[in-house]
Each structure stands twice: as C-alpha cells, then as structure tokens.
Amino acid sequence: MARWSMWRRRVTLPRSWMEERAASGVQYSSSSTPVIRHSESGSTVKPFEEIPGLWKNGVVNLYNFWKLDGVRNMHHIMLKNFNTFGPIYREKIGYYDSVNIINPEDAAILFKAEGHYPKRLKVEAWTSYRDYRNRKYGVLLKNGQEWKSNRVILNKEVISVKMLENFVPLLDEVGQDFVGRVHKKILRSGQNKWTTDLSQELFKYALESVSSVLYGERLGLMLDYIDPEAQHFIDCITLMFKSTSPMLYIPPGLLKLVGAKAWRDHVEAWDGIFNQADRCIQNIYRELRHDSGSTKKYPGVLASLLMLDKLSIEDIKASVTELMAGGVDTGYFAMCVADFYNSAVDAVRTGQTPQPSGGAEGRSGGSPGGQSGRHVGDPEADSSGQSCSEGNTEVKETLMPDFTDVNVVTRSVTRF
Structure with a gap:
C-alpha cells in the first residue's frame, strides 16, 4: 500500500503539544480537529498551520518528488525530512496532505485519541474504482458506524x-x-x-x-x-x-x-x-x-x-x-x-x-x-x-532471515 502508515494521519499533534494539554487544560474530541479551550494561564494549543514541513505548495512538492524519484526513494526523503523538521512534520505532495509521525509513543497517543469511530485513511485510487464500478467499500475503506459494525x-x-x-x-x-x-x-x-x-x-x-x-x-x-x-x-x-x-x-x-x-x-x-x-x-x-x-x-x-x-x-x-x-x-x-x-x-x-x-x-x-x-x-x-x-x-542452509530480535518498522501498517 505504497505510502499508507501510522505516520500518515490527517491531523496529529507533537508530543510537546500533548504535554501542554495537561498544563493548559486543552481537551480533544474523537474527531481529527482539536477542541481548544483556554486555561487559567491563558495558553492554547498551537494551530495546525504551525506544524513544520513542506505543505504550502503541493504542485512544486510533487515536481520535486518526481525529480528525486520519490516512489523509489521515499524512505530517504522521509528520513531527510524528519532530520530537518523533527519527529512530526506536515507534507503536501500534489493533492495529498498529510502529517508524518516517526515516534511509536506519538503514534500510540494518536491511536488512543481516535475514539470509537476513528477517521480512517481514504485511499482515493481504491475508492474511485469502487465508485466507478458501483462496488461496496470493504472494512479497510469504510468509516463510522458502518465500519464499526463490519469490524465487530x-x-x-x-x-x-x-x-x-x-x-x-x-x-x-x-x-x-x-x-x-x-x-x-x-x-x-x-x-x-x-x-x-x-x-x-x-x-x-x-x-x-x-x-x-x-x-x-x-x-x-x-x-x-x-x-x-x-x-x-x-x-x-x-x-x-x-x-x-x-x-x-x-x-x-x-x-x-x-x-x-x-x-x-x-x-x-x-x-x-x-x-x-x-x-x-x-x-x-x-x-x-x-x-x-x-x-x-x-x-x-x-x-x-x-x-x-x-x-x-x-x-x-x-x-x-x-x-x-x-x-x-x-x-x-x-x-x-x-x-x-x-x-x-x-x-x-x-x-x-x-x-x-x-x-x-x-x-x-x-x-x-x-x-x-x-x-x-x-x-x-x-x-x-x-x-x-x-x-x-x-x-548456508538458511531459507529465511532470522526474525528474532529484528525490530522492523515499515511504513505500511494496515489497520482495518
């Protein structure tokens, strides 16, 4: 699934911002949008637009992605961006706007905040085919109550x-x-x-x-x-x-x-x-x-x-x-x-x-x-x-790699 991963969620917040939540009293709903309320100290959650990254010009980013042979070198590009912008950065390539997370602890915070009906990643290519052929969405593409009932x-x-x-x-x-x-x-x-x-x-x-x-x-x-x-x-x-x-x-x-x-x-x-x-x-x-x-x-x-x-x-x-x-x-x-x-x-x-x-x-x-x-x-x-x-x-006499103690984090985590 090419580029679908725990990193590529529509909205998430840096760990430091999550820590600010406890001090500032900011609350979050189960949706993608933070619910902001002021604490006694007057501090607020930082706006989504302050997430660092390359997201202001999707067309230019798509051209650069193509020039760097991004499909084959995605891991190198992401590593460079993480080193440049930190453990959480925002990116827009073409029409695809996303936020990337590298720390498992941050991903855990995100998953715990998703609620009963998490907003699931929409793979436009797959949904477009199903719409074109008038086919049903499966559990990987559904959202809300319909996803929940199928998932159970x-x-x-x-x-x-x-x-x-x-x-x-x-x-x-x-x-x-x-x-x-x-x-x-x-x-x-x-x-x-x-x-x-x-x-x-x-x-x-x-x-x-x-x-x-x-x-x-x-x-x-x-x-x-x-x-x-x-x-x-x-x-x-x-x-x-x-x-x-x-x-x-x-x-x-x-x-x-x-x-x-x-x-x-x-x-x-x-x-x-x-x-x-x-x-x-x-x-x-x-x-x-x-x-x-x-x-x-x-x-x-x-x-x-x-x-x-x-x-x-x-x-x-x-x-x-x-x-x-x-x-x-x-x-x-x-x-x-x-x-x-x-x-x-x-x-x-x-x-x-x-x-x-x-x-x-x-x-x-x-x-x-x-x-x-x-x-x-x-x-x-x-x-x-x-x-x-x-x-x-x-x-020699080894068919498969030794999976013991191999900690592999791939960019594709299929969550249905």
Missing part, C-alpha cells in the same frame, strides 16, 4: 484467538512447501546453492499464505509451473499496487478524465481481483452443496463469513479482497525488510554492503522486483551460516 463481525472471524488456531495448519502447510521448494532448488543447481531474486519468492509465499487463509484454497505458487489463472491473479495484484502509486499524489478523477494508462490499468487490475473472489465464492457454494458434513478442515475466512450470513455477499467480497491486498502487501514487504536487515547485520560483521531483496522497489513500484542476487545454501559460508561475496548475500 470480522474481529471474531479474522483476529480472535480461537480463529487464529484454524490458520496455523494452513500457514504451516505453505511454509513447509516453501522450505521444500528451496531445498529442491538447491539440489537441482548442483552447486549446493540457489541464486535467485528472493523478492519474487517472498511475494509468492505471502500471496499463497494469504490466499490459503482467506479463500481456503491454494494457488499453487510453490510449484515450478503456475496455473495461468493463478498467474493472472498475481499479475492483477502486482498491477493494482503499481497503478495505485501515482494516484496517491495525482487525483484519480483527473487520470480517469484524460484516460490515463494508470487509471485503465487500475480498473483492469481490480476487475481481475474481484473476479477471483467471485470464482472462489462459486467454488465454495459448489462444495457446500456436495459436502456431506464429514470435512473438518477449516474452509477459510471467505467461506466462514458466507456461512455465518451476517454480512451481505457484496460486503464480504469487498472486505476479503481488501484484506487480501493488505495482507500480501504487509507480509511481503515486512519479510523483504527483515531479509535486508538480516543481511545488513552480516554485512557489518564482514565489511560488505548489504543487498536488498528488491523489497523497496516492489513495494513502491507495485511489483516485486530488483536484483537481489540472493544465494541460498552456499557451502562456503562461515560457521555462522552466512557470508558476503561481491555485494551479494550467501546463506
């Missing part, structure tokens, strides 16, 4: 401890297949190692895992041959992320008006994603008609919601497709970043330059890519199981 139902079916127990066998099966695939590739190489663009493999692993849990069926992405229908689904997801990026800063309505390729691609991508959901729903109903009741395997979130019959089919379809997009994006990118940080730790020890798994490009550009040159199973790795050679990371 999904809480029980998606994130309750009882339901999470059903996910473990499905995820374990995909994980075992992923491990088996890597070992098979190592054996086939004849060199006791496998050199590949690992970002592609992590993307397929994330999509296979999420599809198994949500749709209750495997796509076969751990196989050497991928079914054309599954490949089309992958292409649609990749295209959806890629076409979302420019519409974060350029109004989708304008791109639609001029018939821009980014808009056409976006419509085509979401059409394919929703068609996949339609096909899965048809399969579920077909299986339910022939089910004798002997099957005890968890059928997936989609089937569970359909059988629960508390949401309309269109509401279910909308929420499941959005959960799929958020789950693949967050899972894939987090693994790429963790893989990079794992390589960086080894690079510090060896004095080499770590190479990313293509995660940054895949994230911002919407498709997994980059030349990671990742080597798995190299027999010449040292006793720690890792070594660096010519800027590439070679990992």
Whole structure:
C-alpha cells in the first residue's frame, strides 16, 4: 500500500503539544480537529498551520518528488525530512496532505485519541474504482458506524484467538512447501546453492499464505509451473499496487478524465481481483452443496463469513479482497525488510554492503522486483551460516532471515 502508515494521519499533534494539554487544560474530541479551550494561564494549543514541513505548495512538492524519484526513494526523503523538521512534520505532495509521525509513543497517543469511530485513511485510487464500478467499500475503506459494525463481525472471524488456531495448519502447510521448494532448488543447481531474486519468492509465499487463509484454497505458487489463472491473479495484484502509486499524489478523477494508462490499468487490475473472489465464492457454494458434513478442515475466512450470513455477499467480497491486498502487501514487504536487515547485520560483521531483496522497489513500484542476487545454501559460508561475496548475500542452509530480535518498522501498517 505504497505510502499508507501510522505516520500518515490527517491531523496529529507533537508530543510537546500533548504535554501542554495537561498544563493548559486543552481537551480533544474523537474527531481529527482539536477542541481548544483556554486555561487559567491563558495558553492554547498551537494551530495546525504551525506544524513544520513542506505543505504550502503541493504542485512544486510533487515536481520535486518526481525529480528525486520519490516512489523509489521515499524512505530517504522521509528520513531527510524528519532530520530537518523533527519527529512530526506536515507534507503536501500534489493533492495529498498529510502529517508524518516517526515516534511509536506519538503514534500510540494518536491511536488512543481516535475514539470509537476513528477517521480512517481514504485511499482515493481504491475508492474511485469502487465508485466507478458501483462496488461496496470493504472494512479497510469504510468509516463510522458502518465500519464499526463490519469490524465487530470480522474481529471474531479474522483476529480472535480461537480463529487464529484454524490458520496455523494452513500457514504451516505453505511454509513447509516453501522450505521444500528451496531445498529442491538447491539440489537441482548442483552447486549446493540457489541464486535467485528472493523478492519474487517472498511475494509468492505471502500471496499463497494469504490466499490459503482467506479463500481456503491454494494457488499453487510453490510449484515450478503456475496455473495461468493463478498467474493472472498475481499479475492483477502486482498491477493494482503499481497503478495505485501515482494516484496517491495525482487525483484519480483527473487520470480517469484524460484516460490515463494508470487509471485503465487500475480498473483492469481490480476487475481481475474481484473476479477471483467471485470464482472462489462459486467454488465454495459448489462444495457446500456436495459436502456431506464429514470435512473438518477449516474452509477459510471467505467461506466462514458466507456461512455465518451476517454480512451481505457484496460486503464480504469487498472486505476479503481488501484484506487480501493488505495482507500480501504487509507480509511481503515486512519479510523483504527483515531479509535486508538480516543481511545488513552480516554485512557489518564482514565489511560488505548489504543487498536488498528488491523489497523497496516492489513495494513502491507495485511489483516485486530488483536484483537481489540472493544465494541460498552456499557451502562456503562461515560457521555462522552466512557470508558476503561481491555485494551479494550467501546463506548456508538458511531459507529465511532470522526474525528474532529484528525490530522492523515499515511504513505500511494496515489497520482495518
């Protein structure tokens, strides 16, 4: 989801201002706008316009963002801005006005102040497609009471401890297949190692895992041959992320008006994603008609919601497709970043330059890519199981990065 994060909230206030609240007696409502009242000392909350940053000329900022290849270098740009303006700064790129937060403590203050109906981030590209096709918004895009009622139902079916127990066998099966695939590739190489663009493999692993849990069926992405229908689904997801990026800063309505390729691609991508959901729903109903009741395997979130019959089919379809997009994006990118940080730790020890798994490009550009040159199973790795050679990371008998003690903060935190 390109640039959606806990930092990008419509309005928030610096920690120092929050501390002033206690002294000045300023109160806040659950909405985005602070409710200001004077204390006995006469002090007030600082106005929104005093938040430092680059927000006075969105068009100029968009040009500079494009000149700096901002989609690929967003992390560098944000780091520079945080160093320049402090832990909270305001930014306007094109039509997109936002406030960025880097300190987890400040984000916690913001989330606690959101109230029962938080004002949720509106992804204009996604909502514009749904309006164009007259489709329902899912739980990631809804607000207010409608979001709350959907979220309460999904809480029980998606994130309750009882339901999470059903996910473990499905995820374990995909994980075992992923491990088996890597070992098979190592054996086939004849060199006791496998050199590949690992970002592609992590993307397929994330999509296979999420599809198994949500749709209750495997796509076969751990196989050497991928079914054309599954490949089309992958292409649609990749295209959806890629076409979302420019519409974060350029109004989708304008791109639609001029018939821009980014808009056409976006419509085509979401059409394919929703068609996949339609096909899965048809399969579920077909299986339910022939089910004798002997099957005890968890059928997936989609089937569970359909059988629960508390949401309309269109509401279910909308929420499941959005959960799929958020789950693949967050899972894939987090693994790429963790893989990079794992390589960086080894690079510090060896004095080499770590190479990313293509995660940054895949994230911002919407498709997994980059030349990671990742080597798995190299027999010449040292006793720690890792070594660096010519800027590439070679990992002996190591399939995934060590997630222990890896504190990864990504810019995409999908909160549904």
